[in-house]
Amino acid sequence: MARFAFKAPSRPFRIGREGLLLAALVVLCTIFASQSEFFLSERNLTTILRNSVDLAVVCAGMTIVIILGGIDVSVGGIVAVSAVLIGRAYQYGMPDWVVIPVGLAAGALLGALNGAIISKTRVPPIVATLGTMYIYIAVLFLVIGGVWISGLPNTLSFLVLGDFMGLPAGVFVIGFIYVFSWLLLRRTPWGQRVVAIGCDEVAARLVGIRVDRTKIQAYALLGLFAGIAAILYVARLRNVEVNIGTNIALEAIAATILGGANIRGGIGSLIGTLMGVLFIKITQNGLVLIGVSSLWETVVIGGLLIVVLILDALETRRVS
Amino acid sequence: MAETLKLSMKGIVKRFGGVVALDSVDFELRRGEVMALVGDNGAGKSTLIKTLAGAHMPDEGVMELDGDAVRFTSPQDAWRRGVATIFQELALAGKMTIADNIFLGREITRTVAGIPFLDRRAMHKRSRELLEELDVVVPDIHTWVEYLSGGQRQGVAIARALNIDADVIVMDEPTAALAVAEVRKVLEFIKTLRRQGKSVVLISHNVQDVFEVSDRITVLRRGRRIGLLETEKTTPEEVVGYITGAAETKRRPEAAH
Numbered sequence: 001m002a003r004f005a006f007k008a009p010s011r012p013f014r015i016g017r018e019g020l021l022l023a024a025l026v027v028l029c030t031i032f033a034s035q036s037e038f039f040l041s042e043r044n045l046t047t048i049l050r051n052s053v054d055l056a057v058v059c060a061g062m063t064i065v066i067i068l069g070g071i072d073v074s075v076g077g078i079v080a081v082s083a084v085l086i087g088r089a090y091q092y093g094m095p096d097w098v099v100i101p102v103g104l105a106a107g108a109l110l111g112a113l114n115g116a117i118i119s120k121t122r123v124p125p126i127v128a129t130l131g132t133m134y135i136y137i138a139v140l141f142l143v144i145g146g147v148w149i150s151g152l153p154n155t156l157s158f159l160v161l162g163d164f165m166g167l168p169a170g171v172f173v174i175g176f177i178y179v180f181s182w183l184l185l186r187r188t189p190w191g192q193r194v195v196a197i198g199c200d201e202v203a204a205r206l207v208g209i210r211v212d213r214t215k216i217q218a219y220a221l222l223g224l225f226a227g228i229a230a231i232l233y234v235a236r237l238r239n240v241e242v243n244i245g246t247n248i249a250l251e252a253i254a255a256t257i258l259g260g261a262n263i264r265g266g267i268g269s270l271i272g273t274l275m276g277v278l279f280i281k282i283t284q285n286g287l288v289l290i291g292v293s294s295l296w297e298t299v300v301i302g303g304l305l306i307v308v309l310i311l312d313a314l315e316t317r318r319v320s
Numbered sequence: 321m322a323e324t325l326k327l328s329m330k331g332i333v334k335r336f337g338g339v340v341a342l343d344s345v346d347f348e349l350r351r352g353e354v355m356a357l358v359g360d361n362g363a364g365k366s367t368l369i370k371t372l373a374g375a376h377m378p379d380e381g382v383m384e385l386d387g388d389a390v391r392f393t394s395p396q397d398a399w400r401r402g403v404a405t406i407f408q409e410l411a412l413a414g415k416m417t418i419a420d421n422i423f424l425g426r427e428i429t430r431t432v433a434g435i436p437f438l439d440r441r442a443m444h445k446r447s448r449e450l451l452e453e454l455d456v457v458v459p460d461i462h463t464w465v466e467y468l469s470g471g472q473r474q475g476v477a478i479a480r481a482l483n484i485d486a487d488v489i490v491m492d493e494p495t496a497a498l499a500v501a502e503v504r505k506v507l508e509f510i511k512t513l514r515r516q517g518k519s520v521v522l523i524s525h526n527v528q529d530v531f532e533v534s535d536r537i538t539v540l541r542r543g544r545r546i547g548l549l550e551t552e553k554t555t556p557e558e559v560v561g562y563i564t565g566a567a568e569t570k571r572r573p574e575a576a577h
Contacts, residue, residue: 183437187437187438188438189429189436189438192416192423192438193425195413195415195420198415199413199414199415199416202411203409203412206407206411207411207425207426208425208426209425266414267415
C-alpha cells in the first residue's frame with residue numbers, strides 16, 4: 001500500500017510565551033533596580049511576594065476557567081463576600097476551624113452558582129458574571145453595612161507573613177495551589193475535559209463529556225480559590241474593607257492573558273499566569289519606588305495586554 | 321438470507337412538523353461490507369444517518385443490531401453499542417494532541433493515592449498501534465490535531481472509533497473538503513476497515529469515490545429508498561439516474577435486489 005507522507009509542523013510554533021514574559025520581567029527588574037537601590041532588597045522582594053499571594057491563588061482558577069472557554073468577572077465579588085463572612089464569623093468568636101470552612105464553602109458555592117447560570121441558561125459568561133458581580137457586591141454591602149471590619153485575629157497571618165525553611169510562607173501557598181492546579185489540568189481526565197470544552201464545546205458533547213457539570217465544577221474551583229484568597233487577605237490585613245476585591249478580577253484576567261491563555265479557550269499556561277501575576281505586582285511596586293504616579297502602572301499593564309492580544313490575533317490568522 | 325446482517329432498519333419514518341423527511345425507509349448493512357448511501361440534497365441521507373447515530377429518534381420503524389432490536393437515545397448510546405458515526409465536523413479538539421483526542425472522554429487512568437491520573441504512556445502506545453493499523457502517517461503523536469491535514473484528521477477520528485471497538489463505522493462525507501491525494505488516503509482507510517471485518521456506511525456526493533470502495537449502494541430520493549444496487553452490477557450513470565430520478569420512470573427499485 002502506498003504511504004502518503006503528510007506535512008505538518010509537529011508542534012505549534014510559538015516563541016514560548018513564558019520565555020517572553022521572563023525576558024520582560026528581567027528587563028523590568030533591571031530598570032527598577034537601576035532607579036532604586038531598595039528594589040532588589042530582600043525586604044522589598046518579600047513585600048512584592050506577600051502582595052502577590054491572593055492574586056496568584058485566584059489566577060490559578062482563572063487560568064482553568066479561561067482554558068475552559070469561560071471567564072469570571074465576579075471573582076472580586078466572591079472574594080469580598082467570602083472575606084466579609086470570615087470577618088463576621090471571627091467577630092462572633094468562631095475558631096479558625098469554623099472560619100476557614102465558611103470562607104471556602106462561600107467561595108465554592110458562589111462560583112458554582114456562576115457555573116450553573118452559565119451552563120444552564122447559556123448566557124455568555126462575561127454577561128452572567130457581570131450580573132452576579134453586582135449581586136455579590138450588594139451582598140457585601142448588606143453584610144458589612146458600610147463600615148470596615150477590623151481588629152481581626154492574627155492566628156492565620158503566618159500563611160502570608162510567616163517564614164518557612166528560610167522562605168516567605170506565601171511561596172509554599174502559591175507552590176501548593178499551582179502544583180495542585182497543574183496536576184488537575186494536565187494529568188487527570190477532568191483536565192482533558194476542560195481543555196476539550198475550551199477547544200470545541202459541541203465536539204466535547206459528541207464524545208460524551210458532561211459539559212455542564214464540568215463547567216460548574218471549574219467555576220466552583222475558581223470560587224474555592226477566591227475563598228482561599230479571601231482567607232489570605234484577611235490573614236494579611238486583619239480587616240475587611242468596603243472596597244475589597246475591586247481590582248482583583250481585572251488583574252486576574254490580565255495576568256492570565258499575559259501568561260499566554262487564549263480568551264477563546266483551549267490554551268493557557270499556569271506558569272505563564274504566575275509570571276503575569278509577578279509582572280503586574282512588580283510593576284505596581286517598582287513604579288511607586290521610583291516615584292512614578294501609579295496611574296502609569298495601569299497604562300503599562302493595559303498597553304502590554306493590548307500588544308499580547310494583537311500577537312494572539314495575528315497568530316490565529318496565520319494558522320487559519 | 322445468506323450473509324448475516326450487521327444492522328437493519330425497517331420502515332423508518334421521521335417527520336419534522338408537516339415535512340416527512342424519511343418515508344418508511346429500509347436500510348441494511350452486512351458484516352464487513354461498505355455500504356454507500358447516496359442521494360441529492362434533501363433526499364434524507366443526513367436524517368437517516370442521524371437516526372442511525374442516535375441523534376434523532378424515529379417516529380416509526382424498527383432497528384436491529386446483530387439481530388437484536390435496538391433504540392439509540394443519544395450518539396453516546398450508539399457509540400456504546402459499537403455504532404460510531406463520524407460527522408463532518410469530526411468532533412476533534414484542535415488544541416489537544418492526537419493521542420489525547422483518540423482517548424477523549426474515555427482516558428486510560430492509573431490511580432495514585434485515590435486520584436485517577438492519566439496514563440499517557442499507555443494512551444500513546446495504543447494510539448500508535450491504532451494509527452499503524454490504519455496506516456495513518458502522522459509526524460508525531462504529540463502534534464495538535466489543529467495542525468493536521470484533513471486526511472490525517474479523518475484518520476484520527478476513525479482511530480478513535482476503532483479504539484472503542486466500534487464495528488459499524490458511519491462516515492459522513494469524509495472526502496468532501498479534501499485534496500486529491502488525501503481523498504485517496506481516506507478511501508484506503510475505508511478499505512482497511514473492510515479488511516478488518518468492520519461494516520462501513522459511506523455517505524458521499526462523489527459517485528467516483530462510491531464506486532471505488534463500496535460493495536453496495538443505497539439510493540435515497542425524496543425520503544424514500546429508491547435503489548439498493550450491487551456496485552459491481554451497476555454503473556455510475558445508472559446511480560446518477562436514480563439520484564436525479566431519471567431512472568424512476570424506467571424501472572422500479574425492486575428490480576435491483
